[in-house]
Amino acid sequence: KNQVEQSPQSLIILEGKNCTLQCNYTVSPFSNLRWYKQDTGRGPVSLTIMTFSENTKSNGRYTATLDADTKQSSLHITASQLSDSASYICVVRPKTGANNLFFGTGTRLTVIP
């Protein structure tokens, strides 16, 4: 069983609408959790990083939340744009084994006009 599960697998929304992507993890103890955006044919790019003690972090129209007790994170995208169409990947780094990142399979978001 993957230690990082994301939902939904894919999502289609209208331009201008908001959406929330979910990430549940079992990695414990963990050092930090990152959300990456991966455009088609490109490598992933980091959007946000959250440590154990942080609950919310924003980066423009992207807001990530973290509940370390329930081991859940979400990525909320506000006022979506066509350029938000991409895969969003949740990545958890454990406290031990710095090279051992756990990747979710991603949520494929499509924003349509």
Place this chain on the structure above:
Amino acid sequence: TAGITQAPTSQILAAGRSMTLRCTQDMRHNAMYWYRQDLGLGLRLIHYSNTAGTTGKGEVPDGYSVSRANTDDFPLTLASAVPSQTSVYFCASSIQGDTEAFFGQGTRLTVV
């Protein structure tokens, strides 16, 4: 700045042939990584290097080898390619092992 560059962008390779995927970074990052990304699976670590002169095995190292002769370059070699190695390969680097990883644009490899 170029950041991290992979070559080639894509390649079709006959089974049994060897190939080296190239990766170069100009950020003077200590750590470098090779991942493969397959449909329905998260990125999986093949090999990593925490600093020039050292390498380590990741989650799926079999069939692959790496070297880290200097800080900038981290080539990945397939000695005898098999169809199951058809994948998209990403090279990444970070200042050190526990900081943000920066990814290359990927190499799409098809083994036939």
